[in-house]
Amino acid sequence: MNSLVKWVLILFVLFSIILNIVLIGIHQNKAPKCSAQRVHPLRGKHNERSGVFADLTREEYLQVQEYMLKQTDLDISTKQTTKPSENFLFLIDLSLPKKKEALEYLDGKSPKPVREATVVVFYGAKGHIKEYVVSPLPNPKKYRDVTLERYKKELPINARTVTIGEYVLIFQFFQEKVFVKLDKLLKESFNYSPKNNLNAFEQMPRGVQSGDRITWVSFFRDMSGMYIHPVGLEVLLNHKSVNSSQWTVDRLLYNGQYFDSVDELKQKYDDGTVKKIVYKESLDYGSLKPRKKPLELGPQQFYAEGKRYSINKNHVLYLDWSFAFGMSSLTGMRVFDVRFKDQRIVYELSVQEAMSVYGSVTPGMMLTKFLDSSIGIGRFGHELVRGVDCPYEATYVDTYRYIDAPAPIRFRNSICVFEHNMGQPLRRHFSDFFHNSYGGMVNSALVFRTITAIGNYDYMWDFIFYQSGAVEAKVHATGYISSSYLQDGSLKYGHQVAENVLGNIHTHFINFKVDLDVMGEYSSLPDYCCRG
Structure with missing residues (x-):
């Protein structure tokens, strides 16, 4: 009798397990799946004409470099260790077309503007700096000196950045x-x-x-x-x-x-007539390594029905939005021909300058005013770390730059694009007078991001495109503070952050260029250069 009960129980358990497996399988088949493929079609089409704003390709950089080196009368070098007393090809970058020409091309009213590159040469042997425009691309055939045209004077060699x-x-x-x-x-x-x-x-x-x-x-x-x-x-x-x-x-x-x-x-x-500094080993308090190992993975983002945006070359589509993008070695990221519901509202939105002004009793910080474009903002846009700098599921874009280098350099994954839930509704209302009702809208937005590490500071640059038709230019500073050695009178100009270390008082000024074309190019709305 005991054996019979035992076998009945075993068969019951097995039957229960099989039944649960079948039910789980049925449930999984009915449950919605997370799809990597786009379920719904895009609302617009990519615009091949956006290539008028595209950064120079690696091949174009090399073509310009080769062309300039063939001009024997210029006598320039591309060696990275070129001395200040010699002539050095410092910068190659896209020379943007004039706005009028670009708009006529974008609107199908004229042919594509001639594609050109700007070239900066430090003539240490001659004592001046020259800026040239090389054209047409690809396969350049001529160059012209635009130094006086752009700066109204000759540029002395001491105006150069340190190479x-x-x-x-x-x-x-x-x-x-x-x-x-x-x-x-x-x-x-x-x-x-x-x-x-x-x-x-x-x-x-x-x-x-x-x-x-x-x-x-x-x-x-x-x-x-x-x-x-x-x-x-x-x-x-x-x-x-x-x-x-x-x-x-x-x-x-x-x-x-x-x-x-x-x-x-x-x-x-x-x-022995000076007050000496006595060496003391310093703690490693500046390390970025976590003090404790994380116990579990944090929340992740996914696209339940595929990504609602698309990137083709330098053109982005997102719901009712479209824009072209690029990265300047000197000023950083920029977008052009920004349209909402196929209406151009911004011709150009771009980073222009990041300035920080310091105060201290030490000379290094007392006079300091960093103007980051003077050494290059976009120059320091390095690879973004998946899952830290941007979500895992973001789309990553490579860029090429030629500045203070012997050849164009590829910066892998230096731009990221992702749609992000902003964590609060775009709008909502709950009514409990007379009738109970609720209305709300999810606040998802497209984020276009790069991060530039300029010395001690890392600037996170975001252009954010909201479903409401608003555009936000946003910057977040991280990295390290710039400090000086603590001495008498220092605490008037900052706070002590470690033994003999002063965090200096300072402020940041961030400049963006916003060229608005709301309701046409000649709208009454002014263009803004914003400071924050």
Whole structure:
């Protein structure tokens, strides 16, 4: 009898398991599936004419470079270590067409404007900077000097940004003219050695009047987040001459005390007549590694019926929206011909400048006003990390740039595009007077994003396209603060963030260009250049 009951129970359990498996299978077949394919058709069609705003391709960059090198009378080099005293091809970038020509082409009223590239050459041997326009692309056949046309004057060579070739000479200068003489000070104060280096971080502007090229350079420990590990040594480098053998150290700051030369600092340090910095090992508080391992995966985003946007070359479609996009090496990301329900409302929306102004008692921060376009905003738009910088399911776009390099460089996944639920309804209302009713609309928007890491700061740039017809230009700053060594009087200009580390007072100014074409090109609405 016990055996019979036992077998009945076993058969019942097996039957239950089989029945549950069948029911689960039936339920899964009826449940909606997450589809990678688009279920609903797009509301518009991609516009091939948007290519008028497309960034230069790798092939176009190479064609322009090859053409310029063939002009033997220009005598230019593309070597990344070209010296300031030589001629260097610094920049190749798209030369945007005139607005009138672009609009007539976009509206089918005229042929495509001639595709052109802007080329910047630093003529160290001649003492000036030239800007050229090379055309037509592809297969360029001519160039013209547009320096006076664009700037109304000749550009002196000292107006150039610091190139990698000049940085090589600067680091070599510090090693041979400063560090060798101050070996005792560096070892005792900072534990400096070939294996325990100091990193340099320069400040801007390079002087207080036109023609100056003198730069305060601050030194930091070679650690994670070096920008918050200052050591208390700053050097004023005069590198006005294109010949590095004529460079000099005009002043130094050590532990809050100024010195007119390296020899003076060395002598007074050896004599014991200066207040010395005593080396102390610094904690690794600037590391980006998580202190604790995450226990579980966070919430993820998915597209239940496929993506509602589409990207074809440099053109984006999203519900009622369409726009062309690009990335300037100097100013960063930009969009053109922005249309809502096929009506052009913005001709151009673009980043123009990121400026930060500092205050401090130390010279490195006292004068500092960073103008990021002077070194290139888009230049530093690197690869975006899937699942961190943008959602896993975002669409990623590669870009190419040619700036301070021997050849065009590919930046993989440097732009991302995704639709995102903004976390609150676009509109909603619940009525409990007379009648109970509710109406609401999901607030999903398309985000067009890149992130530029310019020195210590990482700027996250977003252009956001809402279903209501609104466009938002948004920037979020992250990364590291720029710090200086704590000394007497410092706390008037910031807050102490670690031992002997001051977070300096500063402010950010962000400029966007917004060229509105609401209700036609000649609408009464003004164009805006916004500051935040």
